Amino acid sequence: MTARFPIAVAAxxxxxxxxxxxxxxxxxxxxDLFGSEDDVVETVTVSAEGSAVKSLLQADSVRVGxxxxxxxxxxxxxxxxxxxxxxxxxxxxxxxxxALSALIFFDGRPTESSRFYGSVKTSWPxxxxxxxxxxxxxxxxxxIVRPDPSVATTTTTLSLPNIEVFxxxxxxxxxxxxxxRFGKQTINWGVGYFFSPANIMNLEAxxxxxxxxxxxxPVALRAHFPIPGTQHNLWGYAVFDSEDxxxxxxxxxxxxxxxxxxxxxxVGGYYKKDDPLRGMLTAVGSVGQVRLFGEATLQLGTSRTxxxxxxxxxxxxxxxxxTDTADFDGTPFFKGTAGLSYTNSDAHITVMGQYLxxxxxxANADRDAxxxxxxxxxxxxxxxxxxxxxxxxxxxxxxxxxxxHYAAVTFSKSELLLDDLSFSLVAMGNxxxxxAYLKPSxxxxxxxxxxxxxxxxxxxxxxxxxxxxxxxxRAMGLTAALTLGTGAF
Amino acid sequence: MKRIVxxxxxxxxxxxxxxxxxxxxxxxxxLDRQSDFTGKDFAAVYTIVSQKxxxxxxxxxxxxxxxxxxxxxxMLVVLPEVNKGQGYLREDDNVWFYDPTSRKFSxxxxxxxxxxxxxxxxxxxKKSILDDYDxxxxxDGAVGKIPVWVIDLKAKTKDVTYERIVLYVRKDRTMLLKxxxxxxSGRLMRTSLYPKYAEIEGRLMPSxxxxxxxxxxxxxxxxxxxxxxLAPLPDKVFTKAFLEQVNK
Numbered sequence: 197m198t199a200r201f202p203i204a205v206a207a208x209x210x211x212x213x214x215x216x217x218x219x220x221x222x223x224x225x226x227x228d229l230f231g232s233e234d235d236v237v238e239t240v241t242v243s244a245e246g247s248a249v250k251s252l253l254q255a256d257s258v259r260v261g262x263x264x265x266x267x268x269x270x271x272x273x274x275x276x277x278x279x280x281x282x283x284x285x286x287x288x289x290x291x292x293x294x295a296l297s298a299l300i301f302f303d304g305r306p307t308e309s310s311r312f313y314g315s316v317k318t319s320w321p322x323x324x325x326x327x328x329x330x331x332x333x334x335x336x337x338x339x340i341v342r343p344d345p346s347v348a349t350t351t352t353t354l355s356l357p358n359i360e361v362f363x364x365x366x367x368x369x370x371x372x373x374x375x376x377r378f379g380k381q382t383i384n385w386g387v388g389y390f391f392s393p394a395n396i397m398n399l400e401a402x403x404x405x406x407x408x409x410x411x412x413x414p415v416a417l418r419a420h421f422p423i424p425g426t427q428h429n430l431w432g433y434a435v436f437d438s439e440d441x442x443x444x445x446x447x448x449x450x451x452x453x454x455x456x457x458x459x460x461x462x463v464g465g466y467y468k469k470d471d472p473l474r475g476m477l478t479a480v481g482s483v484g485q486v487r488l489f490g491e492a493t494l495q496l497g498t499s500r501t502x503x504x505x506x507x508x509x510x511x512x513x514x515x516x517x518x519t520d521t522a523d524f525d526g527t528p529f530f531k532g533t534a535g536l537s538y539t540n541s542d543a544h545i546t547v548m549g550q551y552l553x554x555x556x557x558x559a560n561a562d563r564d565a566x567x568x569x570x571x572x573x574x575x576x577x578x579x580x581x582x583x584x585x586x587x588x589x590x591x592x593x594x595x596x597x598x599x600x601h602y603a604a605v606t607f608s609k610s611e612l613l614l615d616d617l618s619f620s621l622v623a624m625g626n627x628x629x630x631x632a633y634l635k636p637s638x639x640x641x642x643x644x645x646x647x648x649x650x651x652x653x654x655x656x657x658x659x660x661x662x663x664x665x666x667x668x669x670r671a672m673g674l675t676a677a678l679t680l681g682t683g684a685f
Numbered sequence: 686m687k688r689i690v691x692x693x694x695x696x697x698x699x700x701x702x703x704x705x706x707x708x709x710x711x712x713x714x715x716l717d718r719q720s721d722f723t724g725k726d727f728a729a730v731y732t733i734v735s736q737k738x739x740x741x742x743x744x745x746x747x748x749x750x751x752x753x754x755x756x757x758x759x760m761l762v763v764l765p766e767v768n769k770g771q772g773y774l775r776e777d778d779n780v781w782f783y784d785p786t787s788r789k790f791s792x793x794x795x796x797x798x799x800x801x802x803x804x805x806x807x808x809x810x811k812k813s814i815l816d817d818y819d820x821x822x823x824x825d826g827a828v829g830k831i832p833v834w835v836i837d838l839k840a841k842t843k844d845v846t847y848e849r850i851v852l853y854v855r856k857d858r859t860m861l862l863k864x865x866x867x868x869x870s871g872r873l874m875r876t877s878l879y880p881k882y883a884e885i886e887g888r889l890m891p892s893x894x895x896x897x898x899x900x901x902x903x904x905x906x907x908x909x910x911x912x913x914x915l916a917p918l919p920d921k922v923f924t925k926a927f928l929e930q931v932n933k
Binding site for chain 2: 226227228229230231232237238247248249252253261311367369372373375382384387408409410411420422424425427429455458460480481482484487489542615616644683684685
């Protein structure tokens with residue numbers, strides 16, 4: 197929902213919303229504005245009590261709105277342009293990816309204390325084929341013909357619409373002091389920008405390349421109590437992650453936020469049967485024009501399993517042996533992150549940076565040993581898999597998020613030389629293996645509804661570095677993305 | 686005789702200037718009082734039209750709720766549609782920004798501009814010029830055809846947006862007609878004109894502001910105030926819960 201307002205709608209809004217004075221061409225001549233000593237004071241008739249607040253909380257009609265995103269991205273990738281045989285005209289792969297998506301929402305406010313909201317998403321292609329089982333017949337053993345019994349199945353392919361309910365919730369309150377939200381909702385616990393260890397209830401993690409995107413949340417009941425006379429807040433959650441569950445399987449969480457001086461501090465806890473018990477702390481504040489933020493989580497036990505051996509002899513267990521989560525039930529794991537952001541609106545500059553420590557990552561020695569085992573077994577595993585691409589996926593799965601130290605930085609400047617030209621640089625690094633991913637971009641908005649973004653992407657680091665492996669080498673990619681008709685309504 | 690008259694005129698001028706200099710704190714205190722709604726709640730709709738060379742005018746409309754007793758405000762973006770539902774909540778120097786797109790709250794500095802216009806959050810809130818600035822110079826002047834006092838002020842604290850400001854205050858009635866804002870290096874950053882005022886229960890509020898970005902030629906904004914109200918507001922308006930309730 198970051199695109200520009202369509203011209204026609206803006207013009208209509210301007211015509212209906214603005215007082216007469218604002219519709220005139222702006223005059224800044226002091227002689228015109230202050231040409232006489234006559235008073236320029238008008239006596240104001242004040243609005244009725246409560247009307248301003250009520251108009252925001254209650255509506256006679258249901259509002260329907262949404263957003264539309266259109267994009268066509270041409271990409272050209274070179275797996276190892278630094279090897280000496282780089283040819284700009286001969287990329288290892290290239291393609292064109294048209295993308296079309298939309299979100300539609302409704303927002304009903306029949307009374308000041310109740311609200312009903314829902315949103316659905318769709319994207320092109322609007323239907324996806326899915327093969328489903330339509331029948332199964334037991335085939336008993338027949339001497340000589342079929343020594344062992346088996347099952348004969350029949351299937352068919354259906355075309356399922358690509359529509360997803362993204363949010364569906366109701367807001368209601370008790371005595372204007374305790375606010376409830378029940379339904380499928382985003383639950384933002386952490387304060388991190390690129391990384392958020394405290395983000396444990398949403399169904400997806402932050403994408404560092406799209407950190408402001410709304411995350412899909414679970415079905416939950418939330419209670420919010422703003423402590424009267426302060427900006428302290430208490431939050432309670434009951435999370436229901438299955439339509440068929442026992443009461444004791446409900447996840448419970450609580451958080452308190454306190455404001456001291458220029459800092460907002462948060463403390464919270466999360467409990468779910470058979471899951472690690474988690475506690476978290478957050479802090480946000482400012483020093484001068486620099487905003488600082490940090491969060492820390494401590495959990496007892498883990499849901500993660502670590503690979504302890506890679507071998508082609510382990511084909512039955514996907515070529516690996518792993519730890520058992522039960523062995524770590526009493527083990528504490530710490531995750532912490534800290535970051536800063538700086539915005540200079542006069543210079544149109546924004547800088548953000550963040551560091552993450554994740555104790556659930558591999559120790560360097562273990563990580564190196566597993567990768568070495570995977571490399572030593574490469575030919576054998578490829579032969580067993582029968583597909584080199586599957587081995588590549590296996591290695592990427594092994595190395596993804598394997599480090600303990602990560603960092604991400606972004607720099608952006610709008611109005612670069614031209615009003616509609618902007619530059620951004622995003623860099624993400626695994627500080628455990630010294631690999632990184634860099635993506636500088638230049639974007640130009642031709643007019644409302646059309647913009648072009650030119651990006652380069654580089655993966656740098658050692659051969660077994662995370663971002664090098666994930667990008668199939670020290671890769672370079674060039675993309676040209678044309679944004680078409682994106683906007684909100 | 687001619688010499689005596691000249692000396693008398695100079696003496697009167699000097700005495701007048703000295704008297705004015707003594708009155709400057711009172712003038713500034715009156716300007717502060719005009720924008721101070723302590724003891725009352727205040728609500729209004731502000732419409733900001735921003736002009737940039739080569740671009741269509743952009744329109745931002747925000748609904749503002751103020752409670753100066755507790756240094757609180759809640760500001761909700763109504764236009765443009767793409768930003769509708771964004772909101773700011775301030776108490777003391779703490780500002781929370783709510784983004785309905787990500788459904789996240791985040792701290793935001795009070796010195797930030799409003800929605801990419803030349804107006805800043807502090808343009809819509811209570812002024813405390815006397816607390817924040819020292820008087821470093823005064824003189825006579827004119828804005829258009831209106832005689833004004835020109836008052837030069839230097840910041841006492843680093844918590845203000847501009848290091849130095851120059852106020853042009855109407856002589857016959859205490860009204861700020863023009864303000865110039867300077868950076869630490871002395872560069873003129875912004876010029877604001879106040880051609881229209883609204884009188885609300887004895888207080889004068891600018892109902893129209895014209896703001897010129899002196900760093901970027903051609904960039905300027907017009908801010909108009911409508912739907913003013915001094916009716917009591919419920920406490921919930923100044924909470925995170927309210928920002929979440931009213932967003933899209």
